[in-house]
Amino acid sequence: MRFALVNHERADPQPQLHGECPHCGEEVISKCGRVKVWHWAHKSREVCDPWWENETEWHRAWKDKFPKEWQEIAAVDSKTGETHIADVKTSHGLVVEFQHSPMPLEEMTARERFYGNMIWIVDGKRGELDSSYFLLGLDRTPIQTNPLAFAFSWHGKSRIMHNWSDAKAHVFIDFGNSMTKGPPVVWRLVDFDVKQKRGVVGPYPKHLLIEAISRGKEIGVPYLPTPEGSETS
Ligand SMILES: [Zn+2]
Known part of the structure; x- marks a missing residue:
């Protein structure tokens, strides 16, 4: 976790610091080493949320695109009392994992x-x-332009497309910033046929996705802005 309560305030880990887990109240200790990103660890067990994943620089960089007040937010099922920690929960109620x-x-x-x-x-x-x-495997010509979408064949050994094709929520895959000309994009996985290993993706400029999330706008698959800076939807 990135945040713990120290003197009742949300605090980043610093060396030799003790705090309290904001979610379960247990004692947490700061882990400030050279390899993993600095984080808080529960003293007596693993994380109180079984869905929690050890964080990488990649997690932190993404979370930091959003206000600290939106990061690591406890979400509670009002019927069962079940609690989990959302990576980001916006003031508009959208959870981003x-x-x-x-x-x-x-x-x-x-x-x-x-x-x-x-x-x-x-x-x-x-x-x-x-x-x-x-x-x-990405086709060079889009199969449609509004919204922009490309077909692709998957030649990779990993099951990343396969696994995420089961998701019901929108999935955006971040292959890094050096993939395409123009603004960095993430790729929304629109469809994937696990037998044919063919699918459809839509590029979404990162800054527009971040803006849409931050403002509570609907998130679809937009046009890519052209270098001339024409409109996006
Ligand atoms: Zn906890």
């Missing part, structure tokens, strides 16, 4: 059901060659 590792389908389904109004942003750089395979 940043996912580095694959998870079992049951967990994906459970998380989507629990959060309801949510999207996934997936780390496409986890598999070393996945971004190269993706570019290799």
